[in-house]
Structure formats: structure tokens, C-alpha cells
Amino acid sequence: MRPARRTDLAVLSAHRLGMWRDIESVRPEGRRWTDAELDRSLAVYRRWAAREMRAGHLVGFVVETLDGRPVGSGMLWLQPVQPRPGPDGGFVQPYIHSMFTDPAFRGRGVASRIVRALVRWAEDRGYSRIALHASPMGRPVYERLGFAPSREMRLELPSRRRRARAR
Numbered sequence: 001m002r003p004a005r006r007t008d009l010a011v012l013s014a015h016r017l018g019m020w021r022d023i024e025s026v027r028p029e030g031r032r033w034t035d036a037e038l039d040r041s042l043a044v045y046r047r048w049a050a051r052e053m054r055a056g057h058l059v060g061f062v063v064e065t066l067d068g069r070p071v072g073s074g075m076l077w078l079q080p081v082q083p084r085p086g087p088d089g090g091f092v093q094p095y096i097h098s099m100f101t102d103p104a105f106r107g108r109g110v111a112s113r114i115v116r117a118l119v120r121w122a123e124d125r126g127y128s129r130i131a132l133h134a135s136p137m138g139r140p141v142y143e144r145l146g147f148a149p150s151r152e153m154r155l156e157l158p159s160r161r162r163r164a165r166a167r
């Protein structure tokens, strides 16, 4: 396992695409993303990730085979949040995302190892909590490492307004 670099962006994007595809494949219902939507979103992610890595706001780890094939990765973003009382005073919240392991390498502790490293990274810098949104496949991995559901709520807004705005 080694830290992710900006030169890994092609791999990190491919892993993120794999993550979306796998998440979609276990989602029983709901709209499927089109290839065009995924392509667009990954191109935007790549530009965003390059900028955030350069600024030191986005870090990650890549797990490789002995011959250098990247088979898993995961990222932690220092997400801006509103200030709140507490030990680190808010402003940023470490947020884990884009966890992906090549299907042929699953169940061997690749993702757990990456999450442990990301947790250590945040602990070493004095952060008091880490957030993430778990997919059904990711949930047991995070639970085993001590993550628990939070009180977050959300409201899905009707698409009518969005469509009008896009027009």
C-alpha cells in the first residue's frame, strides 16, 4: 500500500467508475446512470481531484500487487463544513469516499487496510471524526472498523425545478 499521487488519477477514476457500476448493480430499483452521465461525472471528478490533491485537501491510498498492478484504492477529502463546537472546531470534516477493490482481490482485507490507513492519517492530524456514505458492500467493512450510522437526514428535491433550470 502506498499514498495516492496525482499521476494515479487515471487509476483512481477507473476505480471510481467501478464503484458506481457495482453500487448500481446491487441497487434493486431506481434509475440507472447512463454511460454519458458517468463519463461526464468522472471527467469532472478527475479535474476536481487534481485540484484538491494539489491543495492538500484530498489524500488516498492505493494497494498494488507485487508487480505494481493497482487493485484497490480509497480517498479521504477534507470537506468544508460550517464551524461547530468541539475539539477541532469544525471547518473541515474528513470524508472517506471512492473505496474500490478489484473484484478478483476482494475479501482479502484490501479495503480494510486502506480505511485503517485513512483513519490513522486523520487521527495523526488531530481530527475528531470521519464521515462517509456506505454502500451495501462497504457497510460491513466500515462497521467492523467502528463506524456507526449518524443522524444525517436528507430530502430529495423534485426534478421538475432542476429540469426547468437546466433548460
Ligand SMILES: CC(C)(COP(=O)(O)OP(=O)(O)OC[C@H]1O[C@@H](n2cnc3c(N)ncnc32)[C@H](O)[C@@H]1OP(=O)(O)O)[C@@H](O)C(=O)NCCC(=O)NCCS
Binding pocket: 018, 019, 020, 022, 023, 072, 098, 099, 100, 101, 102, 105, 106, 107, 108, 109, 110, 111, 112, 113, 133, 134, 135, 136, 137, 138, 139, 140, 141
Ligand atoms: C466494499 C469493497 C471496497 C470492500 O473491499 P474488500 O477489499 O473486499 O474489503 P475487505 O477485504 O477489507 O473486507 C471484505 C470482507 O473480507 C473479509 N476479510 C478482511 N480481511 C480478510 C483477510 N485478510 N482474509 C480473508 N477475508 C478477509 C472481511 O471480513 C470482509 O468480510 P464480509 O464483509 O464479507 O463480512 C469492495 O467490495 C468494492 O469495491 N465494492 C464495490 C464498490 C463499493 O461498494 N465501494 C464502497 C463504497 S462506500
